[in-house]
Amino acid sequence: MSDFKLAVNENNKATELPLLRVCGTVQQNPHMRAFWASTISFFLAFLGWFALAPLGLEVATSMGQCENQLYPTAEYPKRVAYLKYKNLKSGLEYCQYGKVLDSNDAPTDCQPVPADKLLTGTDEEKLQYRPAVLAKCVCTTGTSCNGMIANAGVAAVASTIFVRIALGTLLERFGPVNVQSGLLSFGAFWVAMAAAISAPWNYTLIRFFIGCAGATFVTNQFWCSLMFAPNVIGTANATAAGWGNLGGGVTQIFMISVLFNPMVDSGMLPDTAWRVAMVVPAVLFVVCAVSMKLLCWDTPTAKRFDVAVTGKTQKPSLWDYVEVLKDVRVLVMIMQYSACFGTELAMNNQLATHFRTYFQMAAADASALAGAFGLMNLFARSLGGITSDLLFKYIGFRGRIWAQFLSLFFEAIFLFCFGLVDNSQPWYVALAVLVFFSLFVQMAEGTSYGIVPFMNKQQLAIVSALVGAGGNLGAVIAGFCFYRPIDDPLLPFQVHAGYVMFWALLSPCYYWSEHGGMFHGPAVVQKSLPKVEAAETAV
Missing domain, CATH: 1.20.1250.20 (MFS general substrate transporter like domains)
Known part of the structure; x- marks a missing residue:
């Protein structure tokens, strides 16, 4: 049909794909x-x-489905997700002095605080667990x-x-x-x-x-x-x-x-x-x-x-799928x-x-x-x-x-x-x-x-x-x-x-x-x- 905006074949299918040629009525294009x-x-x-x-x-x-919401660190300090956690920005781990591993190398707890740190260390150095390094979720x-x-x-x-x-x-x-x-x-x-x-x-x-x-x-x-x-x-x-x-x-x-961050920034x-x-x-x-x-x-x-x-x-039927x-x-x-x-x-x-x-x-x-x-x-x-x-x-x-x-x-x-x-x-x-x-x-x-x-x-x-x-x-x-x-x-x-x-x-x-x-x-x-x-x- 000569009134199409695109070149077509004998079946009226377009033989070209001009992305910006969008003009014309629905009959024309x-x-x-x-x-x-x-x-x-x-x-x-x-x-x-x-x-x-x-x-x-x-x-x-x-x-309320985050691990630290379901299992607060104060009550569940030995959760595996916590024991494995390392903050990549600070380089700090949840276990300050390393992990205790079982026979399969799976963490079961954090190593205890060394005796000298308990006596002379700072408040931070006396912590066995460091929940502050965990992500918000x-x-x-x-x-x-x-x-x-x-x-x-x-x-x-x-x-x-x-x-x-x-x-x-x-x-x-x-x-x-x-x-x-x-x-x-x-x-x-x-x-x-x-x-x-x-x-x-x-x-x-x-x-x-x-x-x-x-x-x-x-x-x-x-x-x-x-x-x-x-x-x-x-x-x-x-x-x-x-x-x-x-x-x-x-x-x-x-x-x-575009949506979430600007909305939060606006209050x-x-x-x-x-x-x-x-x-x-x-x-x-x-x-x-x-x-x-x-x-x-x-x-x-x-x-x-x-x-x-x-x-x-x-006519279409389900047997067509078979x-x-x-x-x-x-x-x-x-x-x-x-x-x-x-x-x-x-x-x-x-x-x-x-x-x-x-x-x-x-x-x-x-x-x-x-x-x-x-x-x-x-x-x-x-x-x-x-x-x-x-x-x-x-x-x-x-x-x-x-x-x-x-x-x-x-x-x-x-x-x-x-x-x-x-x-x-x-x-x-x-x-x-x-x-x-x-x-x-x-x-x-x-x-x-x-x-x-x-x-x-x-x-x-x-x-x-x-x-x-x-x-x-x-x-x-x-x-x-x-x-x-x-x-x-x-x-x-x-x-x-x-x-x-x-x-x-x-x-x-x-x-x-x-x-x-x-x-x-x-x-x-x-x-x-x-x-x-x-x-x-x-x-």
């Missing part, structure tokens, strides 16, 4: 409206989804406080698994605009309800329901796949999702440095400040949902989606996505608390470092999509598979390296490794959805939903199997790296007769069509 609506809605969903993560210690303090590994935050983090990503799976059918029945608006409206209620958190059970419950907003990712990818042609689909999907994921990094800084009590701060993303959810409903279309030529657009002739899951390549992609997007979700939950408790950084500094991980989405996921499209252009479909493998491989390497950075090293060492780790995590997410649109044309919504759910499954696996049970601040990162490497090495499982595989070209060549047009039949 449905493609970029969909792109920006899917991006902004997913960005805000991420912002609200992880808004409580950087505020974890403030929330724990409000509920002790929430280190192994405490119930840390376990509570970890459990809530797992709940926040677990709920999204089920919603993402359900979206495969819901998108086909109601279309991207209705589904995305509905998810944001539902999420807005629970983000606002976070202001009423009063106990661990409702903290976990509210994070569980807020997590449903994370399913907006499936709509994000499906909607872009309806709007953009194969030659730019990798870039479009990666950029829309990457800039959406950017919300996970922005929220680390936004909630602390508001910390317990009130974090609660008021949670209302802000809830309002943004509602504004975005209403705007999307009024201004966007599901497809280039129709306000509402019809399954016939993807070539599907049957048919898709019979394909081992889909299962591998689900688990590979669990190893990249699942890792990002796990980091969004872990990093701020890790820097605050293990490196003992101030809230604003810890949130800035944790935010650096998510801020790499500004370009890293797009870089993955661009790399996938570029290699596809020059060496065919196998280029997309190699891009996927290499991204996951180096993600595993740098995740393992991050797990080797202890708190005796400067913070910038951790940041440097974190930047490279983040780069490859998000590139792998982009390369994943450079492959997804080609896997099963008729079941595109179902495949997108299942792979997206795989990302959340990875975060749950990481939370329950690596970060929650292992009583060590660094070992979980190293074990997690092994998980990523395992799935990276299964990339040779990808092979389609019409596309080829990692080491083989296609067995079936459509000679009558140029490469790019032939690819269109797979999307």
